[in-house]
Amino acid sequence: AQKVTQAQTEISVVEKEDVTLDCVYETRDTTYYLFWYKQPPSGELVFLIRRNSFDEQNEISGRYSWNFQKSTSSFNFTITASQVVDSAVYFCALSEGAGNQFYFGTGTSLTVIP
Amino acid sequence: ETGVTQTPRHLVMGMTNKKSLKCEQHLGHNAMYWYKQSAKKPLELMFVYSLEERVENNSVPSRFSPECPNSSHLFLHLHTLQPEDSALYLCASSQAADYSYEQYFGPGTRLTVT
Numbered sequence: 001a002q003k004v005t006q007a008q009t010e011i012s013v014v015e016k017e018d019v020t021l022d023c024v025y026e027t028r029d030t031t032y033y034l035f036w037y038k039q040p041p042s043g044e045l046v047f048l049i050r051r052n053s054f055d056e057q058n059e060i061s062g063r064y065s066w067n068f069q070k071s072t073s074s075f076n077f078t079i080t081a082s083q084v085v086d087s088a089v090y091f092c093a094l095s096e097g098a099g100n101q102f103y104f105g106t107g108t109s110l111t112v113i114p
Numbered sequence: 115e116t117g118v119t120q121t122p123r124h125l126v127m128g129m130t131n132k133k134s135l136k137c138e139q140h141l142g143h144n145a146m147y148w149y150k151q152s153a154k155k156p157l158e159l160m161f162v163y164s165l166e167e168r169v170e171n172n173s174v175p176s177r178f179s180p181e182c183p184n185s186s187h188l189f190l191h192l193h194t195l196q197p198e199d200s201a202l203y204l205c206a207s208s209q210a211a212d213y214s215y216e217q218y219f220g221p222g223t224r225l226t227v228t
Contacts (some may be wrong), residue, residue, distance in 0.1 A: 004156070033214050043202065044118070045219040052214070091157070095213030101170075102213060104157040 003027065004094050006105035014113050020021065021077045022107045030052075031097030032075030034075045039089040051075065053097075056084070082105050082112045117141050118220035126226045127195065135190040135223045137197050137205030143218070145211035146188040146209035148180060151202040151222070163188060195227045 005024045013019045025034065032053045037045040051068050059066045063080045079086055089107040096103075099112065129131050139146060139197045146158040162170035163182040177199075179191040188205055202224050206217040 002156070033218060037219075042221055043204075043224075044221040045204065045206075045217075047216045047218060050214075050216050097214070102157075102159055102217070106154060106156050 002105075003103035004105035006090075006092055006108050008108045009106070010111070011110045012111045012113060015084060018078060018080050019082055019110065021079075021092075022054065023075045023077065023105060025073050025092070025094045025103075027073075027094060027096055027111050029096040033095045033097075035093040035095070036066065036075075036077050037091045037093065039091060041088070045091065046089050046101050048077075062112075074086065079110075084112050084114050086110060087112045117218050118205060118207055120203075120220035120223050122223060123221065124224045124226075126228060127168040127190050127192070129195060129197075129226055131195075132191070133201055134192065135205075136192075136224075137188040137220055138186075139186055139205075139207035139218070139220075141207055141218060143207040143209050144185055145208045145215075146182060146185070147206040147208075147217060148178075148188065148190050149206065151204055157204070161190075162211055164171040169211055192225075195225075199223055200227045 003026050034050040034051045037046045038048055056068050065075045065078045089109045091107045092105045094103045121136045145163050146163045150158045150160055159172050161180045162175045166182045177194050181189040202222045204222045205220040208215040208217045
């Protein structure tokens with residue numbers, strides 16, 4: 001079974017629309033970390049955010065916001081007023097405190113149409 | 115200098131060739147990683163090095179041979195590869211090989227095995 005599921009393979013939105021990227025994770029650990037990365041066409045993954053399992057506070061950074069809900073094992077990412085530069089593949093990832101692994105989802109390809 | 119650099123950016127090699135991928139990080143980190151990224155699949159963690167010592171080897175075939183001469187440099191030596199090894203190979207680094215730390219990625223080497 002996949003540890004991190006990003007059910008949305010591809011999303012297209014028109015510029016200035018809001019978009020939410022879903023991430024569902026699976027773990028039995030009580031200590032774990034969740035991450036989001038952005039991979040633009042240039043290839044390198046860019047770190048966006050890290051969350052530990054004890055901090056369920058939502059976070060906002062500019063046009064980006066993250067909604068962490070342990071009850072549903074979800075860590076969703078919302079981009080408000082999307083821009084063309086937001087076009088990229090976005091990856092959600094999980095690391096477990098007891099393990100020694102990083103688990104990535106398959107990514108969501110976001111296209112923002114001008 | 116950008117945080118993590120990789121060379122070459124593109125590589126085409128035959129199945130009988132021997133080549134090496136190079137990664138260098140300028141962030142003062144103590145841990146480095148090799149990942150394989152294939153289309154429609156999650157990133158696969160291949161190797162983890164902490165202070166030049168290999169701490170993780172995720173059942174990677176022996177035709178991939180990593181080398182970490184110091185904490186700033188990481189190599190992946192390739193020999194007798196198969197066409198299914200064609201992928202984007204990403205190098206990353208983090209402050210320590212503790213999975214609470216976010217990783218910083220290079221732009222990757224696009225490898226094609228003919």
